[in-house]
Amino acid sequence: MDSRSVLDKPVVGTRLGAADFGYRPTRSVPRDNRLEKSAGGGLRAGATTNGTVLLKCVRDGQATKDNAPAEANGRRLHDGEKTGLGEHRDTGCTTSLKRSSPTHCPGTNGQTPGSFMHLDIRTQERQVEMAVSFRPAPGQNVPQMERQPLPSSHIPVPRNRKPSGHADKEVMAAAVLTSLSTSPLVICPSFAPTAAVPEPAIRAWKEALSASYSSSTSGNWSWDASDQSVPSTPSPPLSNDANKNFLLPSQRDDVSEDVAESTHFMFEDPIPRKRKNSMKVMFKCLWKNCEKVLSTSSGIQRHIRTVHLGRNSDSDYSDGEEDFYYSEIEVNMDSLTEGLSSLTPTSPTTAGPPPIFPPLLADVPDINMNGTCSHAPTLLSQSAPSTLCHIRTDHAYQGPAVTHVRTVSIGEKRQPASSTNGTGNKNQALIMPTPKSAAGNRKPRGEAKKCRKVYGMEKKEMWCTACRWKKACQRFTD
DNA sequence: CCTGCCGGGTA
DNA sequence: TACCCGGCAGG
Known part of the structure; x- marks a missing residue:
């Protein structure tokens, strides 16, 4: 359904909408950025601007038309996008990755974006317009996304389209949801292959990022999954869950690397890891009412081209529009299960703290003395900070009181006094192992x-x- | 019982 | 906060 509506409109727009939709939360920003950069030249040209963009652009441009190697247009797209690493892209991607960031990796997956781009591009005119128009607009749309600062490199272009229209997006979203419902597991589009290429870089990323991310969401994974290797996690986006779900669906595979990147940012954490495990990439036709799923991008593209676009299967060029109409779905059993579970719990953080706590408390006194919570972070950093803070607070509170008392009593006595004080006492008790505590407090x-x-x-x-x-x-x- | 002072109460 | 005081506890 969505797809059609989209189709009706300029493909690009639609796609964008769709893609955006799914991604927006996470990705949109990146795209926007990308667009902005790329925008200059028009989608394609613009794309070139950034490393990432370039890739896409190149892809779009070359791949679609020029390159469109014998293999298959569809392929090109996919390969390029999905693989990200893929031939053309590889170069671009790699660079971008290096430059910008790990996120880029997603780019690998970026396929989605790429795909969209392609489509958009195809309608060059439109795209150009889009690019231009978008820039400014994107900012608006982007904002959320943008919030997360993506490295310029990430910016990869494409997704920008989002601006195209909320309606489209919504449609896309709906479609995505639908698809999702259909294939819950499916996460993303990216393909396994991709992972291979980037892995080195990605790994580095992951390592770096790994620390940051916490859980995995199944959905996100799918996207990133393509890049699996990619460490999407860097960012800490919170609200992702919801978004993730949407994204997951498949759609966005197309979004391509860029998207992937953004996604990573957005969802970051979860995705990368899980995907790694066992991801199978399937290509799902997003065409309205068409649930067709194929194991090969070329196949799906062909399907779209022939069945939905009415083109000759062999066809000339695969503008890449096909890309828009299908999404890569990564099916990752593990990810699905795990992802969900992990997300919910976010156990890591939570879990971590508890143990630490005790020690912290011990430290706390010192902290309190200082007045700030500073040290807390260290141990508790993740989960407990709040707790520490509280504690400190208490101490601070007590501190005065205690001291006060002390003054009066001076040496001997008073510990008890402190004990008398309610709150203060607790902390002290923890902190100060005073002998006295028990008894009355009276000092000798x-x-x-x-x-x-x-x-x-x-x-x-x-x-x-x-x-x-x-x-x-x-x-x-x- | 005296002394010291805690814990509370009042203004 | 400044004063007062009841009452407990050590000596």
Whole structure:
């Protein structure tokens, strides 16, 4: 359904919508960025601007038309996009990756974006317009996405289209959802192959990123999955879950590398890991009401071309439009299961802290003293910070009180006093292993004579205030 | 019982 | 916060 509507409109737009839709949350930003950059030249040209973009652009341009090697247009797209690494792209991709960031890897997958791009591109005119128009607009749309600063490199272009239209996007989204429902497991489009190429780079990424990401979502994975190797995780996006789900569907495979990248950012964490495991890439026709799933991109493209686009299968050129109409779906059993589970729990963080906590507490006192929570981060950093903070707070609170008391009592006594104080006591208790705590608090009576004894009742005026108040003598302290 | 002072209460 | 005081506990 969506697809059709999309089709009706300029392919590009549609695609974008779709792609965007899925991605937006995560990816959209990247795209926008990309677009902006690429925009300059028009999609294609623009694309070139960035490494990533270039890839896509190249792809689009070359692959689609020029390169469109014998193999198959579809292929080109896919290969290029999906593989990301793929021949043409490889170069581009690699570069981009290097430059920009790991995210790029996703780019590998980026296929999706790429695909979209292609389509868009195809309608060169439109695209150009798009690019131009988008730039500005994108910013708007992008914002959310953009929030995450993507390295320029990521920016890869394409997705921008988003701006094209909410309606389209919605449609796409719907389509995606549909597809998702159909194939829950399917995550993404990217293909296994991709992973291979980039892996080196990706790995580095992952390693770096790995630390950051926490869980995996099945959905995201799919996209990234193509890049599996890619470490999407870098970013910490929170809200991803929902988005993820949408994205997951398949659609966006097309989005291509760029998308993938963005996705990674967005979803980051989860995706990369899971995919690695066992991903099978399937190509699903996104055409409305068409659930066709093929194992090869060429096949799906052909299907789209012939069945939906009414073109000759062999056809001339695969503009890449086909790409828009199908998505790569990675089916990852593990990812699905795990991803979901992992996401929900986010256990890592949570889990981590608890153990740490105790130690922290021990430290806390010090911290409190300082007044800031600074150290907390270290241990608790992830999960517990809040806790620490609280603790500190308490301490701080107590601190004064305690000290106060102390002043009065001075040496001997008072620990008890502190104990008396409610909140303060707790912390102290934790912190200070005071012997006294238990008993009453009273400090042992000092040897020294106090005001009372010294001056006698007659000269009560001479007593220190504390004595007068029946408090611990401040004048004659032990 | 005296002394010291804690814990509370009042202004 | 400044004062007061009841009452407990050590000596």
